[in-house]
Amino acid sequence: MPNANLARATAGITKAKTGIVGLDQLTGGGLPAGRPTLVCGAAGCGKTLLAVTFLHNGAQLGEPGVFMTFEERPSDLVANVASLNYDLDRLMKEDKLAIDHVRVERSEIEETGEYDLEGLFIRLGYAIDRIGAKRVVLDTIEALFAGLSNQAILRAELRRLFEWLKDKGVTAIITGERGDGQLTRHGLEEYVSDCVILLDHRVHEHITTRRLRVVKYRGTAHGTNEYPFLIDETGISVMPITSAGLDHVAPDERISSGIVDLDVMLEGRGYFRGSSVLVSGMAGSGKSSVAAQFVDRACRDGQRCIYFGLEESPSQIIRNMGSIGLDLQKWVDQDLLRFQTHRPTLFGLETHLATIHRDVEEFSPAAVVIDPLSSLLHAGAKPDAQAMILRLVDFLKSREVTTIFTSLTHGSVETAMTDMQVSSLMDAWLLLYNRESNGEHNRQLYLIKSRGMAHSNQVREFMMTHDGIRLRDVYVGPEGVLTGSARLAQEAREREQAMQREHDAERRNMEFARRRRRLEAQIEELQAQLADEQGELAALSGEASARDARAADERLRMGASRTSSNRTKS
Amino acid sequence: MIAAQADDTGYNLRLYVAGQTPKSMAAIANIRKLCDQYLPGRCTIDIIDLMKDPAMAQRHQIVAIPTLIRELPEPIRRIIGDLSDTQRVLLGLDIDHAGDAS
Secondary structure, rough: HHHHHHHHHHOOOOOOOOOOOOOHOOOOEEEHHHHOOEEOOOHHHHHHHHHHHHHHHHOOOOOEEEEEEEOOOOHHHHHHHHHHOOOHHHHOOOOEEEEEEOOOHHHHHOOOOOOOOOHHHHHHHHHHHHHHHOOEEEEEEOOOHOOOOOOOHHHHHHHHHHHHHHHHHHHHEEEEEEOOOOOOOOOOOOOOEEEEEEEEEEOOOOOOEEEEEEEEOOOOOOOOOOOEEEOOEEEEOOOOOOOOOOOOOOOOOOOOOHHHHHHHHHOOOEOOOOOOOEEEOEEEEOOOHHHHHHHHHHHHHHOHHHHHOOOOOOHHHHHHHOOOOOOOOHHHHOOOOEEEOOOOOOOOOHHHHHHHHHHHHHHHOOEEEEOOHHHHHHHOOOHHHHHHHHHHHHHOOOOOOOEEEEEEOOOOOOHHHOOOOOOOOOOOOEEEEEEEEEEEEEEEEEEEOOOOOOOOOOOEEEEOOEEEEEEEEEEEEEEEEEEEHHHHHHHHHHHHHHHHHHHHHHHHHHHHHHHHHHHHHHHHHHHHHHHHHHHHHHHHHHHOOOHHHHHHHHHHHHHHHHHHHHHHOO | HHHHOOOOEEEEEEEEOOOOHHHHHHHHHHHHHHHHHOOOOOOOEEEOOOOOOOOHHHHOOOOOOOOEEEEOOOOOOEEEEOOOHHHHHHHHHHOOHHHHHH
C-alpha cells in the first residue's frame, strides 16, 4: 500500500509554514520543521526574498528567526524589503528577528595552520538563544568558499554546521547559487538533503518567467512540476497551477450573456455557469463589446467580475463601451468590476496566468473576461501556450467562474476555425465576422458550438446600437444571405412588391365587380325579354281559342239551317 | 632590530578562541612565543574566549577559530589558524623579521 505509506510519512513530518501563498500548498504545509532546506537558483531569482519572507512570516506565526547574511548588508536588506511592507526594524526591536552580517574578505585574512568555524557556530548559537529563534536563514553561505581557501576544512565544517542546525531543532533555509551541472556551485546539496527548492528565471524572447520547483522533499509527496511564481508589491507568491483533471462539476445553472437576442439563441437562457466561452473574430468585429455586455449584465445581477485587458487601458474600455450604452464605471465604483490591464509583453505567459490566478483567488469573481486570449498566446512559446491555457481553463472551471475569452483571428472565416488551437477546450464558441458585400462590411454572428444545449444554428446580423448589441435575423433568400443595406434594400423591395400585389388584387376585385354588374344587367334584360315573349304567347293562344269557339258556333248554326230546309221539301 | 626606529607604537593583538580546544591552546602558545621572540616588550595580547563571551563573535566579525586580530598598528589585520607557521604569521602581522635570519 504505497499510498498509505506515503500518507503516514507525510503525517510524520511536521512542517513549518512559509506563509508564501502556493508554496505551502504544494509542499503539503511548508518546509520540514527542524531541518535545513536548500533554496538554490541563479543570481536575482528571488532566493533572498524567499528567505526573508520565510522569516518575516515566521515572526508573525510566533517563530522568531535569525538571518545570517554573507552578502548583503543588513541595512540594504531592510531597505530592499521595506517596499513589501516588511518592517524588519520593528521585528528586530521586538526580538523577533536578528540579522547578523558575516563578512569574510580573503584579502584581509591570512591563514596559518589548522582552524575551524566555531566562531560562526558561536555567533549563530548566540543569536538563536538570545531571541529563542525557531528559524534560521543562511544567505549565501557559499560566500565562505570565496573567503576561505582551505576547502577541506570548509566542507567538514559545513557538514558539521548542518548537523548542528538539526540538533538545534531550527528550521533553516540555506541559499545557494546555481552552479554548472549541479544545483549549487559548491555542491551544498550534498549536505542538505531533506528538502531542495530550485528557483529559476528563464528568458524567452526577451520575456522573463520565474519558476519554482521542489526538487526533493524527503518523506513528503510534493508537486513536482515547475510552478510560476511572482514577485511584486505584495511579495512572493507561487501559483500551483496544475491541470485540475477533468473532475470539476458542471453546474446546470445559466448565466445571461447580457445580449437578449443571444440568450434566445442559447435556448433563451444564456451560457452555462462556469463554462468557457470563446468569442473569436477579426479586428473590429465586436468581440470586446460582447464581453462587456456580459460583464455589465453580471454586475447588474450583483456578481463580481474581473476584466483582464491586454490591449486597452481601463479608461479606454470604459469610454468605448459607453458608445454602446454600457456604463462600466458604475460597476468599478461599486467594486463589482475590476480591470487588470497589462501589456502581454510585460511578462511571460506563465506570469500572466499566475497573475490571473492570484487575482481570481483574491477577488473570487463569478465572471472573468480575458481580452484577448490571442495576445497571451503570443506572449509564450507556442507549445507551452496551449498547455498553460488548459491549466487556466481548468482552474477557472474548478472555481465555477464563467469566462469569456476573446480571440483575434486573421483572414477569412474558414482559416479562423483552424487557426485556433484552443477551441476544443471551450464550451461555447461564438464566431464574429465581417462579411463584405456590395461595398460594405457587415457584422455577423454565428454560434459554432455550445455544448450541452440545443442552440440556434443560424447566422445573425450583429448590430451595435446605442442601447447595446442587437442581433437580427439575416435575410436568407434566392440571392443568398443579405445583411446591412443590402438587407434593408431587399426588405424595401419586398415591401414594394407586397404593395404591388395588393394593388393588383384590388384592381382585380374591381374588375370582377364590374364584370359581374355587367352580367347581372344582361341577365335582367334577358329576363325582361323572356317576360315579353311570354305575354305575347299568352295573347296568341287566347286569340286561337276564341277563333275555335267561333268556328264551332258557326258549325252548329250551319247544321241547324240544313235540317230546316229538308223538312219543307218533303 | 633595524625596524625599531619606525614604530615606537606597540602591537595590540587580540586572540579569539573557543574553550580549551587543542587548536586554541596551540594558538595561544604560538603567539606568546612569537611575541616574546620578535616583539619583546612591545606587544599586548588579549585572549578572548568566545565560549564565555559569545556576543563578541558578532561584534568583531569572528568566523574562524582561532582568529588573531592586529588592532594596532593600523590597519587591522586578521590571521586565522593555530599560528603554527611562524613565517606566515610574521608576514600577516607585517613584522619585519629580516634581522633574525641568522
